[in-house]
Amino acid sequence: EAGVAQSPRYKIIEKRQSVAFWCNPISGHATLYWYQQILGQGPKLLIQFQNNGVVDDSQLPKDRFSAERLKGVDSTLKIQPAKLEDSAVYLCASSRRTNTGELFFGEGSRLTVL
Amino acid sequence: GEDVEQSLFLSVREGDSSVINCTYTDSSSTYLYWYKQEPGAGLQLLTYIFSNMDMKQDQRLTVLLNKKDKHLSLRIADTQTGDSAIYFCAEPSNDYKLSFGAGTTVTVRA
Numbered sequence: 450e451a452g453v454a455q456s457p458r459y460k461i462i463e464k465r466q467s468v469a470f471w472c473n474p475i476s477g478h479a480t481l482y483w484y485q486q487i488l489g490q491g492p493k494l495l496i497q498f499q500n501n502g503v504v505d506d507s508q509l510p511k512d513r514f515s516a517e518r519l520k521g522v523d524s525t526l527k528i529q530p531a532k533l534e535d536s537a538v539y540l541c542a543s544s545r546r547t548n549t550g551e552l553f554f555g556e557g558s559r560l561t562v563l
Numbered sequence: 564g565e566d567v568e569q570s571l572f573l574s575v576r577e578g579d580s581s582v583i584n585c586t587y588t589d590s591s592s593t594y595l596y597w598y599k600q601e602p603g604a605g606l607q608l609l610t611y612i613f614s615n616m617d618m619k620q621d622q623r624l625t626v627l628l629n630k631k632d633k634h635l636s637l638r639i640a641d642t643q644t645g646d647s648a649i650y651f652c653a654e655p656s657n658d659y660k661l662s663f664g665a666g667t668t669v670t671v672r673a
Contacts, residue, residue, distance in 0.1 A: 453605070491567070491651055491663030492606065505660060540605055548659040550596045554605030 451475065453555035455541050461561045467529035470558045473522070474543030480504075482552065483516055483526050484540040492540055498524065499547050531562045567652055567664035574670045581639040583667045585652030590633060596653040597626065597637050600666070606651060610637070639669075647671045 454473040462468050474481050479500050484492035495514065497504040501521040509516065513532070518524040528535055538559045542552040566588040575581045587595065593614050598606040612619045612626045612635070619626045625638040639646055649666040656662065 489665065491653075491665050493663075494660055497660070505658075542605070550594055550611065550653060550655050550659065550661055551608055552606070552661070554607065556603070556605050 453541055453543055453553055455539075455555035455558050457558055458556065459559050459561075461563065462531055463563050464533055465530040467527065468531060468560060469528075470526045470539050470541075470560075472524045472526070472541030472555060474524075474541070475553055478543035478545055478553070479521075480544045480547050480549075481518055481524050482542040482544075483524070484542065484554075486538045486540055486557070488537070495526070495539075497547075504547060528560075531560075533562050536560055536562045566662050567654055569650075569652055569664040569667045571665065572668050572670070574672060575642050577642060577644060577671050577673050579642055581637075581642045581646065581669055581671075583637045583639075583650050583652075583669065585635040585637075585664055587633050587635060587652070587654045589654055589656065590630065591657065592654045594655065595626075595628065595635050596655075596661070597624075597635075598651040598653060598663070600649045600651065602648075609650070642669075642671050644671050644673075 481498045483495045486492045495509045496506040496516045498518040516526045538557040540557045542554045568586045596611045597609045599609045600606045623640045627636045651666045652664045653661045
């Protein structure tokens with residue numbers, strides 16, 4: 450089966466600009482996650498969707514980050530305006546169901562904010 | 564990831580065994596997980612252990628769980644160059660949100 454697809458792989462922007470990342474999960478996976486992985490750290494959950502509904506967005510900086518999964522399939526994560534500390538790899542993952550630790554990750558989108 | 568702690572680096576000679584250690588905080592975790600991240604790639608589930616087990620073996624991988632000390636370890640037998648990667652320990656919260664450690668970078672030298 451095809452894996453989790455993410456784009457773009459790399460993005461360089463200046464602070465205060467905006468950026469959007471796209472994710473297409475594994476077919477049939479109801480749960481979709483966005484993680485932020487800062488260099489040298491483990492991934493940190495930003496938001497979790499179950500189909501097109503938000504399960505958990507408690508760690509999402511809502512003043513600048515937004516995410517949607519309108520049709521319950523692919524998802525977009527947006528940052529506006531970006532700050533220097535947003536430089537990180539943004540990982541999308543999916544799973545068959547919500548209460549599982551078996552996540553399938555995409556290759557990630559590396560963001561550099563100058 | 565602040566609740567899951569791992570040593571940051573491990574260097575091992577090819578053919579030797581690698582042991583990666585992790586401590587966690589939530590004693591109610593039902594499963595504990597090990598993920599592997601190769602350079603430029605996303606994380607991949609390597610193995611997991613159910614909390615009522617002390618040990619799980621899967622080919623070259625052995626997971627040991629000490630619930631009393633909240634200590635988890637991953638042993639890789641006959642370490643190969645393809646095992647060079649970052650290894651993450653992860654524990655779920657009550658509502659199954661995974662918390663990852665900072666990762667242990669394993670470097671295999673010839």
